[in-house]
Amino acid sequence: MSRDLGIPGASRSAPSTATSPPPGSPAGSPPGARAAPPPATRAARPGWRDPRLWLGVAIVAASVVAGSRVLASADDTVAVWVVGQDAAAGTQLEAGDLQSRRVRFADDADLARYVPVEETLPAELVLTRGVGAGELLPRAAIGSAEESDRAVLRIAVPEEQVPAAVGAGAVVDVYLLDESGEPAEGGQDAAADPGEPVLAEVGVLEAPGPGEAFSGTGNRTLDVAVTEEQARAWFEARGRVVAPVVAVVQVG
Structure with a gap:
């Protein structure tokens, strides 16, 4: 409806009470209706061909x-x-x-x-x-x-003639003395000097510690590893001495 304002050709229109649908609303939607959200899309899993x-x-x-x-x-x-x-x-x-x-x-x-x-x-x-x-x-x-090529030779040595440190693994020279304390003749080499050991640089396999002498004899029993030649030289030298005394010197 328009009202005359007294000015020729001029008139004021009454404000319209109709509302426009929100932007994006589908045509024909009632006033005030919200636009429908877009449909959700599911992310596809990458396939085995996906780089x-x-x-x-x-x-x-x-x-x-x-x-x-x-x-x-x-x-x-x-x-x-x-x-x-x-x-x-x-x-x-x-x-x-x-x-x-x-x-x-x-x-x-x-x-x-x-x-x-x-x-x-x-x-x-x-x-x-x-x-x-x-x-x-x-x-x-x-x-x-x-x-x-080794054999085990057991020798009995007076305890005072054996260094206390001699034990399994030691390397020793074995001397054979007569009653006078002089070296017995005949060692590993028939022409050897009487002062040379009968058994040179033989390894000790077993040896009791000092003070562990057997049978109350005061001797320490040593097991030494010898070759057949050394064993033969030992018994030959023993046979040439009436009362042999064995002495041991540790060399290794």
Whole structure:
């Protein structure tokens, strides 16, 4: 409805009370109605052909390989056998005589000189030469009982004629004296000087400690490893002396 304002040709229109639908509302929607939200779309999972999947697999694989190489380079040591205490040639080693130690070797040739823990040892392992305490077990120093050329010779020595430090693994010279205290003639070499030992540089396999003499004789009994030639020389020298006195000198 319009009202005359007294001005020719002019009139004021009454304000309209009709409301317009909100923007985006579908045509024909009643006034004041909200627009419907767009339909939700579900994200599709990447398929096996998706290059992102293969890129992730490649990254994980490269990480595993790199980690393995780092760990391998960090510990390139090898476990080998070590002799726990001094052992003379002819000693039969047992499991308790050996210890495991990890060692880094310069090359395979250096490793081949020693016995790794993973290697099976002979049932009767005998040393063909003396080995010191803490020394790596050399492959060249071991053999079986059948391969050993050593025999065990037991000698009784007056306790005062044996250094207190002599024990298993020691290397000694054995002298044979007559009643006068002079060296008996005839050692390992028939032409040897009488002052030379009858048994030179033989290894002690077993020896009681000082004060542990047997049978109240005042003697210490030593088991030494000798060759057949040394054993023969010992008994020949003993046969030439009426009342022999044995003396021992530790040399190693």
